[in-house]
Amino acid sequence: MVSRPPTFCPDCGTRLESTAFDERERMRCPVCATIVWHNPVPCAGVAVVDRSGPEPAVLCVERGVPPGIGEWTIPGGHMEIGEEPSESAARELEEETGVAVDPTALEILSASAMPPRDGKHVVTVHYVVERADAAGEPVAGSDAADARFWTPAEFDASGETFRPVHEDRFREAAGLFE
The missing domain is CATH 3.90.79.10 (Nucleoside Triphosphate Pyrophosphohydrolase)
Known part of the structure; x- marks a missing residue:
C-alpha cells in the first residue's frame, strides 16, 4: 500500500502494469503478481x-x-x-x-x-x-x-x-x- 500512485513493485522492484481488479484499475506487478494498493x-x-x-x-x-x-x-x-x-x-x-x-x-x-x-x-x-x-x-x-x-x-x-x-x-x- 502506498500514498502516491505506485510505479514499481515494493517487493521485487519491477515496473508495475495497470490491470482491472475488483472492478477498478489497479497497479500490478507482472513478475510476482502483487497488487499495489493506492490508498488515502x-x-x-x-x-x-x-x-x-x-x-x-x-x-x-x-x-x-x-x-x-x-x-x-x-x-x-x-x-x-x-x-x-x-x-x-x-x-x-x-x-x-x-x-x-x-x-x-x-x-x-x-x-x-x-x-x-x-x-x-x-x-x-x-x-x-x-x-x-x-x-x-x-x-x-x-x-x-x-x-x-x-x-x-x-x-x-x-x-x-x-x-x-x-x-x-x-x-x-x-x-x-x-
Missing part, C-alpha cells in the same frame, strides 16, 4: 472554538511548509502508527499551535476527503473542542507560519485563503456555538 493517508485535526467574544472564533494555522504555503487550515496532520485519531488530533494541535487538549475532550465534527494533490489522497477526521477545555496560548510551531483565532467575519474581511475543505470545517465549527 489518514489524518486528524481539531478546531478549538473560543466563545468568549461576541462571535465564536476558531483557532487556525497558516501553512509554513508545502503543500499550501500561506493557506490557512484547521490544525492537524498525519496520524502516526499506533495512535487513535483523537490522539493524533491533540498531538498535531499542540505541535502546530502550542495549545494542548486532552484527546478525551474532543468531539467528532466530521470526516472529509481532500482533493488529491500530486496523486496523494488524504482523509481527515475533524474534531472540535471548546477553548475552555484547552490550555496554552497559540504560537506558531512545527510547520505553521502563524497561529491565531479567527471569527468568520474577521477571516472574510482579511483577504486570506483556506486550503480546500478546511474553510467548510472552520465555518461548521464556528456555527456550532452561534
Whole structure:
C-alpha cells in the first residue's frame, strides 16, 4: 500500500502494469503478481472554538511548509502508527499551535476527503473542542507560519485563503456555538 500512485513493485522492484481488479484499475506487478494498493493517508485535526467574544472564533494555522504555503487550515496532520485519531488530533494541535487538549475532550465534527494533490489522497477526521477545555496560548510551531483565532467575519474581511475543505470545517465549527 502506498500514498502516491505506485510505479514499481515494493517487493521485487519491477515496473508495475495497470490491470482491472475488483472492478477498478489497479497497479500490478507482472513478475510476482502483487497488487499495489493506492490508498488515502489518514489524518486528524481539531478546531478549538473560543466563545468568549461576541462571535465564536476558531483557532487556525497558516501553512509554513508545502503543500499550501500561506493557506490557512484547521490544525492537524498525519496520524502516526499506533495512535487513535483523537490522539493524533491533540498531538498535531499542540505541535502546530502550542495549545494542548486532552484527546478525551474532543468531539467528532466530521470526516472529509481532500482533493488529491500530486496523486496523494488524504482523509481527515475533524474534531472540535471548546477553548475552555484547552490550555496554552497559540504560537506558531512545527510547520505553521502563524497561529491565531479567527471569527468568520474577521477571516472574510482579511483577504486570506483556506486550503480546500478546511474553510467548510472552520465555518461548521464556528456555527456550532452561534
